[in-house]
Amino acid sequence: MRKVGKLAVLGLTALGLALAGPQDNSLVVGASQEPRVLAGDFLSVISNQSIKAEIEQYLYPPFITIDLDGKNVAVLATEVPTVQNGRVRFTDIGGGKRRLEIDLTIRPDARWSDGRPLTTEDVQFYFEVGKAKGMPVLNPDYWQRVNLRVRDARNFTVIFEPAYATDLIGSPIGYAPKHIMGAAWEQVKRQTAALDPARDAQRLNEIYRNFFTQFSTPAYLNQRKMAYSGPFVVQRWVPGSTLDLVRNPNFPIEPPGGASRYVQRVTYRFIQNTASLQVAFMGGSLDAISRVGLTFDQARAREFVNRVGRNFDIWFVPGAIWEHIDINQFPNVPQVRDLGLNDKRTRQALLHAINREGFVRTFFQGLQPVSHTWIAPTNPLHNPNVRKYEYNLDRARALLAEMGWRPGPDGILQRTVDGRTVRFEIEWVTTAGNVVRERFQQFVAEDFRKIGIAVRINNAPSAVVFADDFIQRASEGRWTGMFMFAWVSGLAEQGNLFACEFRPTRENNYVGQNVGGWCNPEYDRLREQANLEFDQARRKQLFDRMQEIWAEELPALPLYFRADPLVVRKGLVNYVSAAYSGGNNYPNWWPWAIGWESRGAQKLFDQAKYALPVR
Numbered sequence: 335m336r337k338v339g340k341l342a343v344l345g346l347t348a349l350g351l352a353l354a355g356p357q358d359n360s361l362v363v364g365a366s367q368e369p370r371v372l373a374g375d376f377l378s379v380i381s382n383q384s385i386k387a388e389i390e391q392y393l394y395p396p397f398i399t400i401d402l403d404g405k406n407v408a409v410l411a412t413e414v415p416t417v418q419n420g421r422v423r424f425t426d427i428g429g430g431k432r433r434l435e436i437d438l439t440i441r442p443d444a445r446w447s448d449g450r451p452l453t454t455e456d457v458q459f460y461f462e463v464g465k466a467k468g469m470p471v472l473n474p475d476y477w478q479r480v481n482l483r484v485r486d487a488r489n490f491t492v493i494f495e496p497a498y499a500t501d502l503i504g505s506p507i508g509y510a511p512k513h514i515m516g517a518a519w520e521q522v523k524r525q526t527a528a529l530d531p532a533r534d535a536q537r538l539n540e541i542y543r544n545f546f547t548q549f550s551t552p553a554y555l556n557q558r559k560m561a562y563s564g565p566f567v568v569q570r571w572v573p574g575s576t577l578d579l580v581r582n583p584n585f586p587i588e589p590p591g592g593a594s595r596y597v598q599r600v601t602y603r604f605i606q607n608t609a610s611l612q613v614a615f616m617g618g619s620l621d622a623i624s625r626v627g628l629t630f631d632q633a634r635a636r637e638f639v640n641r642v643g644r645n646f647d648i649w650f651v652p653g654a655i656w657e658h659i660d661i662n663q664f665p666n667v668p669q670v671r672d673l674g675l676n677d678k679r680t681r682q683a684l685l686h687a688i689n690r691e692g693f694v695r696t697f698f699q700g701l702q703p704v705s706h707t708w709i710a711p712t713n714p715l716h717n718p719n720v721r722k723y724e725y726n727l728d729r730a731r732a733l734l735a736e737m738g739w740r741p742g743p744d745g746i747l748q749r750t751v752d753g754r755t756v757r758f759e760i761e762w763v764t765t766a767g768n769v770v771r772e773r774f775q776q777f778v779a780e781d782f783r784k785i786g787i788a789v790r791i792n793n794a795p796s797a798v799v800f801a802d803d804f805i806q807r808a809s810e811g812r813w814t815g816m817f818m819f820a821w822v823s824g825l826a827e828q829g830n831l832f833a834c835e836f837r838p839t840r841e842n843n844y845v846g847q848n849v850g851g852w853c854n855p856e857y858d859r860l861r862e863q864a865n866l867e868f869d870q871a872r873r874k875q876l877f878d879r880m881q882e883i884w885a886e887e888l889p890a891l892p893l894y895f896r897a898d899p900l901v902v903r904k905g906l907v908n909y910v911s912a913a914y915s916g917g918n919n920y921p922n923w924w925p926w927a928i929g930w931e932s933r934g935a936q937k938l939f940d941q942a943k944y945a946l947p948v949r
Contacts, residue, residue, distance in 0.1 A: 355621050355930070359596075359597055359598045359599070359929075360600070361597045361601070362619070362620050363601065363622050363623070364611050364615065364623055364624060364627055365385055365624035365626055365627055366605060366624070366627050367384070367385040367796045368797065369381065372386060372393070372550055373394075373549065373555060373562070374548070374550035374560060375549075376460065377469070377546070378472055379469070379802065380801070381800060383796055384820075384918075385624065388918075388922065391922050391925055392922060392925045393564045394508075394563050395410055395563065395565075395925075396409055396508065397409060398504055398505040399916055400825065400914050402915045402943075403912070404825055406502075406504065409587070410444050411440065411441065415436045415437055415502075422435070422437075427495065427496065431495075432497045433493065433496070433497060435492075436493075437489070437491050438490055438507075440453065440454065445585075446562065447561050447562040447582045448561045448584075451487070452509065454485075454486070454487055454489070454490045455487075456509040456510060457509045458490075459510055459511075459512035459515070461480075461482045466523075466542070467531050468526075468539070468542075469538075469542060469845075470542065470802065470845050472847055473847075474836060475830055475833070479495060479497075479498070480493070480494055480506075480507065481494075482507065492506040497866075498866065499865065499868050500865070503824070503826040504824070509563075511560070514560060514561050518549070525541050538843060552573050555568045555571055563585075564582060565593075565925050565926035566580060566600060566925065567582045569599075575603070575604060576602065576604070577604070578599065578600075579599065589935070591935075595929060595935050595936075596928060597929050597930070608768060609769055611627060612628055612632045616642055621902075621906060622906060623900060623902075625921055628899050630698050630701070630899060633648055633899030634698075634899075645903060645904060647901070647941070649902070649946075650897045650899055650900070650945055650946045651913070651919065651944060651946070652712060652897045652945075653712070653895070653898060653914075653919035654710035654712055654824065654895065655710075655822050655919060656708055656893075657771075657819075657893040657895070658705070658821065658890045658892050658893050659816045659817065659890060659893065660808075660817045660819070660850040661675050661681055661684075661888075662808045662813060662817075663851045664851040667808070669761070669811070678887050679734075679736060679737055680733075680734070681887075681889075683731075683733035683785070684787075684891060685723040685888060685892075686725065686727070686730040686733070687725075687730040687778070687781050687785050687787070688893075690725070691725065692725065694894050697770065698894075701897055701946060702894045703895050704893070705893060705894050706720050706722050706723075707892060708881075708890070708892065709823070710823060711895065712914075713825065714874065717882070719878075720881050721885040721886055727781065727785055731786075734747060737749070742757065746787070747785075757788070760782075760790065760816060761815035762775055762789050762790065762791050762792065762818065763792050763793060763813050763816065764793050765793065765799060774893075775789070775791055775818070790815075800819075805817070806849060807844065808838075816891075821847075822919065828861070829877070831848060832889050833858055834854070836848045837849075837852075852889030897946055898919065900941070900945070902921075902941075905930050905931050906929075906930055907929060907930070907935050907938070907939075908929065908935070909921050909922065910941045911944065913944070924938070
């Protein structure tokens with residue numbers, strides 16, 4: 335208790351020193367996570383943290399983004415490609431497959447923060463790095479299908495073969511500053527020329543990680559050598575404390591009335607204990623919350639609402655943010671075999687022992703829906719008619735008894751495996767300092783104990799657990815049981831989270847996001863058909879069946895879909911969020927237009943349209 339109190343006081347003291355807001359046209363954002371790296375890790379090889387993606391929206395806007403209504407909007411491209419304007423073309427290539435060509439033109443005034451034009455060389459560089467042999471990308475399916483044709487300095491064509499129904503949602507490709515990173519990449523190409531991905535995966539991984547790391551650490555970014563294409567640039571990063579972003583004078587998009595009327599400096603303050611972050615808000619030293627910020631119950635707490643309600647708007651934005659528990663199912667890991675985690679009956683028993691409805695009712699006033707698949711109710715592909723697992727300890731006990739588990743002398747289940755007596759003790763990992771997740775662990779651990787399962791909690795900061803050498807290494811036993819976190823899904827749903835080929839292992843250089851290792855051939859076959867299907871009704875049918883298989887097999891334990899709190903100081907405009915804004919529900923999807931009405935910023939968006947009607 336004393337430790338938490340001390341953290342809260344320190345948070346108020348440190349944050350109070352920098353309170354500015356409208357006075358100097360700045361914005362102070364409170365976040366409960368800190369990125370491990372930024373900027374130079376443009377393929378998220380080192381880190382796939384949500385906070386990293388959120389901050390990078392200030393630094394690197396896409397060619398095409400998704401607006402608050404889920405529609406494509408041009409940012410650094412001159413216009414959104416469509417069939418009607420001739421920038422989208424399909425060609426039948428047989429076997430029910432099509433080739434898709436998307437023409438894009440880069441804005442003529444798009445420039446890097448150092449004044450260099452942003453050109454197709456930067457797109458070609460991004461493409462070349464992503465296509466490199468053995469590159470440990472998160473979305474290998476994309477890189478297997480994509481190709482690029484450059485016509486001149488501003489015009490290029492992105493080609494998908496075969497085309498997926500999702501390829502026209504958002505930006506079809508990214509870019510990276512070749513003039514900053516290109517020379518180092520040429521060295522990497524020389525280092526990797528003789529390496530074989532099948533034989534030298536570990537060495538390739540090390541070389542690529544070192545390449546991205548050198549351009550993305552606080553030490554490098556603080557030298558101000560990196561180039562940015564967005565409305566802000568990194569000015570100073572103090573690890574464990576703050577990140578300061580300042581306006582980029584070379585950014586081409588002018589908000590109404592001119593950029594000088596809008597926020598000139600954004601400061602992220604990292605307070606990884608969410609209780610301390612809550613106190614900092616009540617102290618008045620923050621202007622807005624990061625999407626990775628307060629928990630739902632903290633923003634709904636009566637004391638919090640009473641303290642901040644006069645000066646802040648508190649919104650709850652429904653989204654496709656899926657809280658769940660991944661289960662390690664790699665059979666080569668001894669704990670997986672011992673506990674039977676690769677048997678669906680074990681996973682079904684675990685879910686029957688979790689009182690999800692009781693938890694969301696107690697902590698979220700029932701405003702966050704329990705999930706039964708990984709696809710959110712806000713997504714048109716959602717199937718509400720899948721198998722559901724009620725809270726039923728007797729059913730959980732029966733399933734475990736089928737597998738030979740019997741209570742031991744201390745009440746914890748045990749069984750014989752390969753002549754050994756195995757005790758049912760399961761490791762549980764989540765992000766340290768997240769109050770709701772840590773409460774949930776305690777809430778569930780009591781019921782697990784009732785059915786004879788002991789829990790060993792092994793929490794760590796987000797920068798540790800989401801590093802690729804942890805989350806991607808379940809096949810090597812870096813985590814052996816349950817890993818609770820959130821996936822952020824988008825409208826471009828492809829089902830890749832659970833595809834067999836995207837299980838990260840040493841053999842594939844740890845690519846893919848199927849971190850628990852589940853594999854089902856029927857699911858994979860349907861996924862391939864669904865992604866090639868452009869008829870939306872047929873595509874929905876295929877995803878319905880995929881979700882039925884998923885709900886029977888439970889590759890992960892579905893918990894609930896979050897409605898994230900958005901706390902914004904009154905008078906701050908255009909710091910808004912919707913389920914799919916920017917592709918990922920981030921509140922800064924239109925960052926150049928964030929500003930204070932008292933400084934002349936115009937309100938362009940109404941958050942009330944995209945939030946729950948909560949009193």
